Amino acid sequence: MSVKDKRILLIGLNNMHTELIISQLTKNNMNEVCFKSASHLSLDNQNSKFHLTLVDYQTLKPDSQAMIFLTNPTPKMPILLFNVTNEIPIDTLLTWPQVKGFLSPTASIEHLTKSIDVILDQGLWFPRHTLELMLEHYRSHKDLNRYHAQQPAIPLLTRREKQILSLLTDGKSNMEIAEKLFVAETTVKSHVYNLYKKLDVKCRKEAIYRVTQLKQLEAV
Incomplete structure (x- = not known):
């Protein structure tokens, strides 16, 4: 994807930290960064013009619009979580199919822009530990499915x-x-x-x- 094509939707809180992120991203060759407040988020088709969504992890409350967007984003675009303060359980992460990475609150703007570039290039931006857990999860499920496939079917008896x-x-x-x-x-x-x-x-x-x-x- 070319530099001119980077259009980012940011869902977060209306505060100075968010304003700083938008300002820095704009300076770092993002063609467009649009902010939507998590507290007044409307899930409409206007989101289709963006290539990636940044979501402030601290806005993810049960039954919130941001949480609904995360579990079933429309359209299907990659999502990058930022301001992640705790380890996200693998089982939870797997229910967010469009989440392609996350960043801690201490991540630099360089890390943020780099992660956006990687994700827009079909990559992932997770810590090594998280990637290892995800790989182990997929391997264990694959092995279990292979085991069941190799077993003879249980006959139906009267x-x-x-x-x-x-x-x-x-x-x-x-x-x-x-x-x-x-x-x-x-x-x-x-x-x-x-x-x-x-x-x-x-x-x-x-x-x-x-x-x-x-x-x-x-x-x-």
Whole structure:
């Protein structure tokens, strides 16, 4: 993006600190810096002319317009948080999909302009520790998804099939199962045959092992 294309929307408090930031950004080749007060923020389509939004982290109160904008910005433009005084939990950060970086209150104007350049160039501006946590989060979820994808699907069993399977894994014979459930042994054999097909096994031993696998999968 060329220098002339940098149009920034700043959402924050109407104070001297904000005025200083706007003044410094304007001096640092930002083509346009528009301020909107967080307390009188209107979420309209006029925001579409900007390329990046700066949001004062201290204005993010529950149910505030600034918080609503952060969780569902319209249009979808990158967001840079500034004046961040505490570590943002990864779970919270992941609910703000357009947030591409954040800065502490002590960040210099050089860091601010540099972070804007990086984000407008499709980059991120997070501390190394935050990036490592985000990477670990994505890796763990990817590994879990891969694990589930590799597991055989849990078959859909009828109530009677579950009863027979439970007794079967307890070591009961077909005759014992029939006596326990007050049904004919041929009925039990028919259910066992259907169970073997659903579990994709050929014998009782394989069925017991398969049930153990499924119980482990359900516990994950």
